[in-house]
Amino acid sequence: MDVIANYYVESEWQIEKAARSIAAEQSTGTWTSVSTSQKGSGLDARVIKAEGNFCEIAFPEELFEPLNFPQYLSVIAGNLFGLGAIENVRLLDVEFPGKLVKMHKGPRFGIEDARKILGVHDRPLVGTIIKPKVGLSPKRTAEVAFDAAMGGLDLIKDDETLANQKFCPIEERIELVMEKLYRVEEATGKKVFYAVNVTTGARDIVERAEKVAELGANMVMVDVLTAGFDALAALAQEIKLPIHVHRTMHGAITRNRKHGIAMLPLARLVRMAGGTNLHTGSYKGKMDRAKEENDACRDALRQDWHGLKKVFPVASGGIFPANVAENLEGYGKDCIVQAGGGVHGHPGGSTDGAAAMVQAVEAWVEGMSIDDYANEHRELKEAIEYWGRNPQIEY
C-alpha cells in the first residue's frame, strides 16, 4: 500500500519533471545518477498524476517508520520545499493507508466522550480564552475563569503562550481555577472544561500533564506545531484527559496558498496523534481564512476514518456573538466556537459576555435570527449594541 500525497507546484520545469524530482528527492533518487542506485528496489516514489500545477505522488508504505511522526513529515514534507527549480510547492493533502492509520490509537477522548462529560449533546460547544493572553496572576486567572463559567459556557482555555512562567505558575493556576469551577458546578450543576496549557518539550510534557491531572485538571492543552506531534501522541497515550490542540505558528506554514503545508494534512496527523479539539480556523473573524480549507479540515476531523474517534474543530480568533452564526453555518453542530475578546470585552464583563456567546449559539440552534433572540436575552442584546455586526479591530 502507498501513502498518497498531493501537491500544488510552480516550477521552471514541466510539471512532469517537477513531480519526478519530488518523487526522486523524497525516496531513492538525487540530481545525478549514482553508482549505488536502488531504482527499481520497490522503494521508489512514483508520480501518479501530473497536470497543470498539480501532482500526486505515491510513496511506498515501507518508506515510513510506523508511529514516527517526524519521519512521516521528512518524507511527504521535507527537502522538496527547498528545491531551487521548484519555486513554490504546497502539500495539499495526504492519504495514509488504513493499516498505517490503525497503528495509531487516535483520540482517547473524541467528540462523543467530551459531550458525555459535559452533558451537552444538542448544540455546538462554547469556549473562551482567558484574556488578556498573559499577565494575570493565578488568582486573577481563576476569577476570570469563574466569571466566564458562570455565563454558562463549556470550555475555558489558557492562552497558547501561557505555559509555566513565574507570573502565573501552572500548579497554582490549575488548583485555583479548578476550585472555582467546582464552585460553579455546585451553583449551576454545569461542568466546564479548563484546558490548561502543558506545552513544553516532549521530554517533560507527560510529567507536567500528570502533575496537573493530579491537581484536578479535566483537560490539557498543547501547542502541537511547536511541541511536536509526538508530544500530543504522548499525552493521548499517557494522560486520561481530553486534549485541546492549538496550532500556533501554523500561519508560518499554512497561510501561503502556493507554498508550504495546508492545514488539512496537519489536521489528519492531529487526529492520528490523538487530539480531542483542534483549532481549524474561523469562517469569519480576525484571522486569515479560506472557506474550502476549513471545510476540508472539518470533514477530515469528523468523517468515519478507520475507527479513530472524532475530533472537534474549533473556530476562534475575533469571534463575537454577531459572527457566531456564520461560523456555525460552516462547522455545524459538532464544533466549538471560542471567543476571547468577544467574551471578556462585553460591556457587562465576562459573565455577560459568556452568556451572550451561548445565546448566540442557541439562536442558531433554534433557527432564530440573532436580533429576534436578542430581544429576549439582555446579554446578547448588549453585545450587539456594543460591537455592532463586524468586529471593530482596535489595537
Place this chain on the structure above:
Amino acid sequence: MDVIANYYVESEWQIEKAARSIAAEQSTGTWTSVSTSQKGSGLDARVIKAEGNFCEIAFPEELFEPLNFPQYLSVIAGNLFGLGAIENVRLLDVEFPGKLVKMHKGPRFGIEDARKILGVHDRPLVGTIIKPKVGLSPKRTAEVAFDAAMGGLDLIKDDETLANQKFCPIEERIELVMEKLYRVEEATGKKVFYAVNVTTGARDIVERAEKVAELGANMVMVDVLTAGFDALAALAQEIKLPIHVHRTMHGAITRNRKHGIAMLPLARLVRMAGGTNLHTGSYKGKMDRAKEENDACRDALRQDWHGLKKVFPVASGGIFPANVAENLEGYGKDCIVQAGGGVHGHPGGSTDGAAAMVQAVEAWVEGMSIDDYANEHRELKEAIEYWGRNPQIEY
C-alpha cells in the same frame, strides 16, 4: 531585559498599527478592549521601531518560560502569522538576552571538539550523504560508507528520511557501518564520523541514541524541525556524542522571503539547543538560497555568543567538486561541505568521488585553481570531465 524580535511586514494597516497588533496579540492584548486588561502590567510587548516594511518588537523576558523552546516560538513566531489584516509577516531575527541564552548549555561538542576528534584542523570538513537516500540494506549502506570513507572524507551521514525502517534497521546499520569505519581507520589512520539518524519523537529519541551509542556510534543526527528543538536539547544533554542537525521541512517555513521564519532565528535556537553541525544552505547547488541569509546564519553559529560553543554550518544539496570553491568562499574554513550525488555519482564510484571532493577542498585551501589542482589529481580531473562546471540536473 527584553527579547527583541525583528519582522518584515506587509499589511493593509500602517506599519505602526500592524506592529502594535503583533505586540498586542503576542502579549497582553487582543482585538477589543477587555475588562480584564493587564496593559501596564509590565508584560506588554512594545514596538521599538516601525518603519517601511520593518518593525522591531521588545518582549519582556518574563513572558518566556526558560528552556521551553515551544513556548519561545509561541511568543515570537505564533499567532501573528495568521492575522487577517497582515498579509505577510516574516520573523527575520531574534535577540535573546544573555541571561536567557546562558541558561542553555548549547553544544556539548562544538567545532573545536569535533576537529579534535578527527584530528583535522586546517581545512573545511568534507561530508557525504549515503545515496540513494533510502533503499539500501544495512550491509550495502556499510559498503557505501566504507567506499566513501576510503576516499578520505570526514563525515558520512544518513539521509534525513532514514530512521528505523524495516529495510534498514538502525541497530544493524550502526553496527555494520561502524565496523567498516574501524577498518578504514586501521587502514588509513583516519577517523570518520558517521551521523546516524536517530530522529523519532522526543519521548524515544534519547533511548534510541543511547542504544546506538552503545553500539559504537560516534555522532548522531536529528531532523530538528520535525522532531522539535527539545529533541535536540535532550540529545545534547543526555548523549555524549556530537550532533548533526538537519533542517528538513525548513523550506516550508523559511523559503518565502516575505512570510514565515528566516533561517537565522532557527539557527540561533539550534545553537542554544546544542547542535554541533547545522545545515544552513549552499552558496551554489540545487537548493534555493540567498547569500545574505547564509552569511547571517554562518555568523550566528560561529560568533562569540555568551560562552556557547561554536557550530559548523553545513553546505549541502547539489554540491559537487566544481562548486566547492564558491561554497567555501561563502563559509570559510570552519564549515562542512557535503555532497551526495557529487560523491556517489562520480564515474569511478564513491571512493573516487570522495577523494575528488577532498581534493576540491584542498585546492581552495591552497589557493589553487581547481583546474591546476586537477592536473595533479586524477579523481578531481575525472569529476570535472564528467560533470563539467554546473550540475546537470537530471531527474
